[in-house]
Amino acid sequence: MPQEYRLILKHADEPGYTPDIDCYMRNGGYETLKKALSFQTKDLPDGKKQTPQEQIRQEVTTSGLRGRGGAGFSCGLKWSLVDRKSGKPIYMICNADESEPGTFKDRQIIHKDPHQLIEGMIVACFGNDVHLAYIYIRGEMPEGARILNRALAEARAKNFLGKNILGKGYDLEIHIHRGAGAYICGEETGLIESLEGKRAYPRIKPPYFPAILGLYMCPTIVNNVETLAAVKHIVQMGGAEYAKLGTPNNTGTRIVSVSGHVKKPGYFEVEVGKATLGELIFDEKFGGGLRDGRKLKAIIPGGSSAKVFKAGEKFKVKRKGPDGQLTPVEVDLLDLPYDFDSLQQAGSMSGSGAIIVMDDSTDIVAALANLSEFYAHESCGQCTPCREGSLWMSKALHRLTNGHGRKQDADYLIRIAQGIQGRTICAFGEACSWPVLSFINKFKDEFEARGARDEAKHSSSAGAGPSGEMRIAASPQH
């Protein structure tokens, strides 16, 4: 049975452990920074030289670390794509927006062990020749911003930040920037616009890949809080050692937020892929199972944008056999290893690492209506399919949950969602259409039954004259 493996959250919940620098340093804090700053240029067997910065980047690549913010993109690869030849400054931004519904892991690091994030960031900045960095924190987290500001001041006072850090000739400043609470500020290019003082309109890629044209049109690295905290451990233990944690291509540990209809909602740090979805929900060490007398109905495995799973589903995922060959095997939903690749092969994603559990008391139409209302509210409005489509979907779902549905609403919703995905500037288009597509794909009978019931109700009362009830139009032409 898998256990929690606390690497990043090792001290976070220990009695007496406090977020101040003295406590952090008593527990070995900032030793990794000292180690990183003492790296010497190395001679490689091929006669080339490897700078300390290149060594840090190499360790991160060797570690196999994948971004913990949502897409699971290789951190080493992201860093390797940074334009180092432009002569422009390189910026680093820590994405602490944590806005994906269901996700509450980054704030554990920020609130309970902020210096770990700061140390990881300084090491990452040093490794990428960054001299100015930002932590972009969600507006609704004022306490987190206060804690981080205090931690930065403490780090500055010890010369872990500022000019000529620890006498090693390296300068770095980190600033906190507070967002104003829009979900789209979590999207890296929207975040960059917001940081520049503008409205958070995501930029189109290409050409605006942050690694080339990011903050102030300079090369910029955007990484999630948990990703940067992991960098500290990678440089401390070595990339190869870190890669032994987790499973191949899904290395290290991951903090999973489990919420919804479980007995023990909470956050759990596990080796990636060593615990299954079922264990994270049902095991006493994790979610503790469903409320008494309830059955599982659905699971959103990676934050609200991830496609929903229906209880009882089976999937074909690729497993490596003893001969090293990948062969497809059938796996039950609850036996899916909680890792990037397995969930992707099952048609969804581990996204921000947030598992939302729904038992059989859930009104699935109302649940989707709730999500869609969020997305309609949060669309930045730049792209017509996203701006209009997210609102139409929300209105149609509102109709269905308020007794004014139509049997064809399920197909209507699918048509709108299909018209959004792949046709927008940023991945919000997918984020708002995937829940609709997957909920209706997996629970179409419930959506159609709701629409049919409403139609029957209205046609039976049609002879009685106008009912006075208003039909909310989903769009002018529908």
Ligand SMILES: Cc1cc2nc3c(=O)[nH]c(=O)nc-3n(C[C@H](O)[C@H](O)[C@H](O)COP(=O)(O)O)c2cc1C
């Ligand atoms: C609509 C939307 C919202 C996002 N919100 C967040 C967020 O709150 N936090 C985050 O770290 N990444 C978020 N992301 C992902 C970021 O764009 C970016 O990929 C990530 O910060 C990169 O960090 P990583 O490589 O360390 O995961 C979001 C993406 C989209 C499309």
Ligand code: SF4
């Ligand atoms: S997809 Fe939506 S959120 Fe993203 S840029 Fe377009 S309108 Fe804005």
